[in-house]
Amino acid sequence: QITLKESGPTLVKPTQTLTLTCTLSGVSVTERGVSVGWIRQPPGKALEWLAVVYWDYNKRYSPSLRSRLSVTKDTSKNQVVLTMTNMDPVDTATYFCAHRREGPGQGWFHPWGQGTLVTVSS
Amino acid sequence: DIQMTQSPSSLSASVGDSVTLTCRASEDIRTYVAWFQQKPGGAPKSLIYGASTLHSGVPSKFSGSGSGTDFTLTINSLQPEDFATYFCQQYYVYPFTFGPGTILDFK
Numbered sequence: 001q002i003t004l005k006e007s008g009p010t011l012v013k014p015t016q017t018l019t020l021t022c023t024l025s026g027v028s029v030t031e032r033g034v035s036v037g038w039i040r041q042p043p044g045k046a047l048e049w050l051a052v053v054y055w056d057y058n059k060r061y062s063p064s065l066r067s068r069l070s071v072t073k074d075t076s077k078n079q080v081v082l083t084m085t086n087m088d089p090v091d092t093a094t095y096f097c098a099h100r101r102e103g104p105g106q107g108w109f110h111p112w113g114q115g116t117l118v119t120v121s122s
Numbered sequence: 123d124i125q126m127t128q129s130p131s132s133l134s135a136s137v138g139d140s141v142t143l144t145c146r147a148s149e150d151i152r153t154y155v156a157w158f159q160q161k162p163g164g165a166p167k168s169l170i171y172g173a174s175t176l177h178s179g180v181p182s183k184f185s186g187s188g189s190g191t192d193f194t195l196t197i198n199s200l201q202p203e204d205f206a207t208y209f210c211q212q213y214y215v216y217p218f219t220f221g222p223g224t225i226l227d228f229k
Contacts, residue, residue: 037218047166047209049218062217063123096165107213108156108171115165 002026004036004097004113011119018084018118022097029073029080030055035100036080037109038071040093048093052100053080089120124149124212126221134229139200143224145193145210153189154214160223161206169208170195197226 008020020038027034038050051071052060061069070083080097094117098109125148135141145155153173158166168177170186173193183198197204205228210221 039220046222047211047220049211049220052218060216064217105172107154108168109166109211109213110156110168110171110177112165112168 002099002111004099004111006095006097006113006116008095008116008118010117011121012087013122014088014120016087018082018087018091020082020084020095020097020116020118022080022082022113024078024080024099027099028075029053029078030075032056033102033106035102036073037098037100038080038082039096039098039109039112040091041096041115042090042093045093047096050084050095051082054102087120091118092120093118123217124151124215124219126210126212126219128208128210128221128224130224131222132225132227134227135200135205136229137200137202140196140198141200141226143195143197143208143226145188145195145221147191147193147212150190151212151214154212155186155188155193156211156213157184157186157195158209158211159204159206160209166209200226 035054037052041047053071068085072081094115096115098112127146129144155173157170160166174186185196207223207225209223
């Protein structure tokens with residue numbers, strides 16, 4: 001059974017950098033075909049895809065946030081780390097990580113972590 | 123970017139009803155659509171991938187169809203636990219995009 005859990009600060013100040021960690025169990029972040037995505041959801045709003053990191057360290061980012069995002073892996077801890085710079089109150093959202101598998105006809109996000117609410121406020 | 127729209131934005135129904143939710147993509151995405159159910163304060167739960175394939179453990183009361191730009195999610199015999207928000211998502215091309223959701227609530 002694959003599970004994911006997000007962790008990180010619940011409150012950050014404007015202009016600060018946010019660092020969130022996604023810890024996976026039941027699958028290795030180095031396993032061929034495995035990728036991990038980050039998705040966020042402002043309160044009462046829709047989901048927004050942010051980034052994906054692949055088993056081979058390839059990465060893809062949302063074009064609108066590319067300049068502020070970085071995603072890396074810590075293979076020793078089976079974790080994926082998302083960094084977002086220059087945080088603003090509009091970045092207040094629940095941040096989710098989700099497992100994804102590459103392959104013909106594949107690519108959906110499943111399962112998801114429980115999410116972590118990050119509030120940006122001074 | 124591919125825009126995903128959903129209709130209706132909200133829908134009121136009763137226990138026992140059947141409902142059909144619609145998702146439309148701005149471009150052809152073949153069958154690279156997933157549907158999720160989300161309850162307040164919870165994470166999205168995967169229901170369907172490939173437009174019509176149910177994830178393991180999802181009741182057969184849920185069904186999906188469509189290809190190209192038009193997709194539907196049908197829920198039969200609504201039960202109290204089915205009242206939630208439903209999102210569609212395309213994973214055909216980057217950037218992945220989600221629909222704004224349909225809120226299904228009690229009539």
